[in-house]
Amino acid sequence: MRLSMDLELQDIPGQLLLALQPLKENKANIISVVHHRDHKTPRGMIPVRFVVEMDQSKIEQVKTKLRESGILVVRAGEDRFIEAVSVVLVGHVLDSDLGDTVSRIDSTGFAEVMDLALTMPGVNEPSSAYLKIRATGKNEIQKALTILREVGREKKLLVIEPIEAEAV
Amino acid sequence: MRDVKVSLVGFGVVGHGVVDVLSRKKKLLRDMGLNLKLVSVTDHTGTVLAEDGVDAEKILGERTLANVATSGMKGKEAISAIDSDLMIEVTPTNIVHGQPGLGHMEAALSGGKHVVTSNKGPLVVSYGKLKKLAEDNGVMLKFEATVGGTMPLISLVERTLVGNTINGIRGIFNGTCNYILTRMAEEGIPYTHALSEAQDLGIAEADPSYDVEGVDTAGKVVILANSLFGMDVKYSDVDVTGITGVTPEALALAKKRGYAIKLIGDVPALTVRPTLVPLDSPIAVSGTLNSAAIYTDLSGTITVTGLGAGSIETASAILTDIISIYRTKLIDAIF
Incomplete structure (x- = not known):
């Protein structure tokens, strides 16, 4: 440990x-x-x-x-959270319940959203959010990204993930 | 001196580039021992035939061959009837059924002609069959120009990096998308504005969906997967998201944290999607440039970048393929 x-x-x-x-x-x-x-x-x-x-x-x-x-x-x-990853979300980030999006990650117990920045250009226009997620390990980062991808599909958000440093 | 009779099928932007480049490089090729003779040029209006080589100056000023054609032959008919050693296929691409290029390539390969192409469609639809047809007829099928334009990728992996195991290739394979994303990030302008700018500059088509929806990039991912990774995949196997949903705000948020957003194609993951790329990554190139990171077991990561499109640039990749066909026995074979 x-x-x-x-x-x-x-x-x-x-x-x-x-x-x-x-x-x-x-x-x-x-x-x-x-x-x-x-x-x-x-x-x-x-x-x-x-x-x-x-x-x-x-x-x-x-x-x-x-x-x-x-x-x-x-x-x-x-020292639980040793890995971190940046993700950008585009779409109706706030209207599609941003609190829920964050808690889907936080409720896993192995990952949490540690930084969040939101830009909303206009009422009916898509907003953009930057999220930094940390997790207990590399596999957990991948699991958190999988959850975020599902949330993205469900809430019609574009999920922009980072390119991995190395091919697996 | 090796005499090679070349027929060109397709006389659009790339076709013009090919005629121009073959004419410009005639002397260099002769010095190399290769006497390339462009014996025919065919488009949808007809064919220009010339046993001693087509006069480039005569046809380069023409948009189509309608006014200069010496024969009404078109397509497969022309390919079968004309005596040539090698066909250059540069007709418009169609990623759904591959035609007319697919029929042209089948006719040429079955007739024992080498095929060099920049046309993605036939390779996306039918790579395995075309490859087998080439092997059965003892000829070569070369397609460096289909991926990354003039940026060396296929030959780099097949020749220079031979002996390495390639774990993956990720990169920017569409200059139009890269231009739009670059302009949005630089100026904070919305997608529609950057797109119309690209259209005015001739970087994007009037109907840009093929590029911006990621279709073109996905086609390239299929070609790389089938040709370099020994996979047998189709366009529908690729998970594709284009760039139309990317906002200038998303680009700004990413930039503040040290990232660019690029449309990245990934093999063998078979994905095409907007992706965060660290600003200091060598593949985070700007403007219309293409780039690719090749992940290998022995050589680490190799990155290449170059112009992904353009008439002369694409013709340059075609020229390299042609030369490599005739050089093969000298430098690449194991005796």
Whole structure:
């Protein structure tokens, strides 16, 4: 399971190592560490984001251990949405219940609409919408696009999908 | 010196280009060892016959052959009666029944003549049969000009990339659609305005549906699928959406996020639809240009771009096909 963790460290030597210790003990495989020493929080702490592959059941143990070491755990949890895709819809996007269109994606549990921009040139003219959808993986992106294609057929919307980078 | 008697069937925009190019390149071809003699030109009004080669200057000024024809022979009759080694078929395309080009090609191939064409219709309708007819008669059927005009695609895959497995080809195969989408994106003008501009410039036909509804692109997708991917598909197997529904607002929203909207044909997915293409992608070309990305297993992605239409440009692809027929034994065969 891929998890991400936002921590805040004190600005004294050895803190990063201290934060890594419980991850090591719980066999977490580190995917990335973002550590900005010059981007301090108002309290003077240093924010660090870890992305790790680890057994989700160990997360509480890790959090407790971190807190015991004086490290602030801001957020820790599943990093679910790792893929994103852009789509443009053209037609009566709003009149055909845009809320429903969005919730068809959001209700899947594996994908959600994270960005939406709408242009409506005139009352009876087709409007255009840009949607950014994120999902838990590449397959889920494809599933979300399939749903959107169905919605498009149903609501007579032109669904403009991105060209894939590689042929499958 | 290899003497080759060529007959041309079809004297429209491309036919004129062929007569012009064959005449312009006569010396270059002779230096190459190829003496191409255009022994006949046929259109729907009749035929100009000339054993020593048709005088290009004499006929290029004519819109049809009505005033210069030396014989009333037309179509299949002319093809069977005229002694030639190779037929160039450039009559108007029909994607539904392929005629009259299909009948012309069948007559030529059965008569042992090589066929070089820019006419998509017969290939879309009957590629497998034509290919077999060519093989049975020991002649070649070449059609580089049917897809992407002068942009090298079929020969690039068949020759240069031979040995690679081609996983897919995606691209812009219709210059009219690309021009309209480019103008809409650049100026924020509606579809109808960009279309009328294209019509005034001669880029779009008076009845533009063949281009803008994606029919032309789908025909090219069928040709690529059958000829390069060994598929056996028809026009109706392609899922087609044209560009008439694309709005300038959609183009603007896409552009803001780093995308262009292009009409993309996809093989072997067999789709033609408006698609978001990253602005920095090499296939996101503008204006009337065509482009294609070829996804291969060994060479990665190869991208080509070029002029997809035009009289001389299409004739250039035809000329390349003709030369390749006579060069085949020298450079391409495995002995």
